[in-house]
Amino acid sequence: xxxVTQSSRYLVKRTGEKVFLECVQDMDHENMFWYRQDPGxxxxxxxxxxxxxxxxxxxxxxxxxxxxxxxxRFSLILExxxxxxxxxxxxxxxxxxNNSYEQxxxxxxxxxVT
Amino acid sequence: xxxxxxxxxxxxxxEGATVAxxxxxxxSASQSFFWYRQDCRxxxxLLMSVYSSGNEDGRFTAQLNRASQYISLLIRDSKLSDSxxxxxVVMDSGYSTLTFGKGTMLLxxx
Numbered sequence: 001x002x003x004v005t006q007s008s009r010y011l012v013k014r015t016g017e018k019v020f021l022e023c024v025q026d027m028d029h030e031n032m033f034w035y036r037q038d039p040g041x042x043x044x045x046x047x048x049x050x051x052x053x054x055x056x057x058x059x060x061x062x063x064x065x066x067x068x069x070x071x072x073r074f075s076l077i078l079e080x081x082x083x084x085x086x087x088x089x090x091x092x093x094x095x096x097x098n099n100s101y102e103q104x105x106x107x108x109x110x111x112x113v114t
Numbered sequence: 115x116x117x118x119x120x121x122x123x124x125x126x127x128x129e130g131a132t133v134a135x136x137x138x139x140x141x142s143a144s145q146s147f148f149w150y151r152q153d154c155r156x157x158x159x160l161l162m163s164v165y166s167s168g169n170e171d172g173r174f175t176a177q178l179n180r181a182s183q184y185i186s187l188l189i190r191d192s193k194l195s196d197s198x199x200x201x202x203v204v205m206d207s208g209y210s211t212l213t214f215g216k217g218t219m220l221l222x223x224x
Contacts (some may be wrong), residue, residue: 003153040216041199041216042201042214042215042216042217043158043214044214045211045212045213049191058211090157090158101146101148101162101163101205101212102148103160103212105155105157105158105159107157108157109155
């Protein structure tokens, strides 16, 4: 069964803290993605990766960075958390384009920055 | 800027009703189209892909009109369990990144 897990379901951090959100998939997928989801704004792509040590900016990369040292793990980093980064963060993974476009999502991390 | 537009709803329908959602997309070069379903406080999951010839999966029918850049989803014989937010999703050429609409909320009542 397909599985994408995220390190925390709920997280509360203070302004200025460095925050790490971890995502692990057990499907040997090459593609991994980080989104944030906000009411009225929908899902927006932050960063994505097509291979180990490879990363590409999505639509809203400002204030975020990522790391992909192993195929199964994709980390999202908030270098200095701000209140406008309070959101639901969703990780997803998928096969390469010649296999399937379906993205499998993790359960999400609801991050609150105070 | 890539955009996918949907009516946010909510659509309130009784059990057994037929309901249709529409979606428009801005990028004429878009190549693949999907409907995802998201239950309250859950992650999105693929409901079905959308093909030019139209496709059907049980009570669900999806249609694509490339000329009008329009996608639709029809749900027949609505069930209580169909209550969810339905996300229209478009994939452009090149990398397999997806652009999500903001979703249409469906509430099916007894």
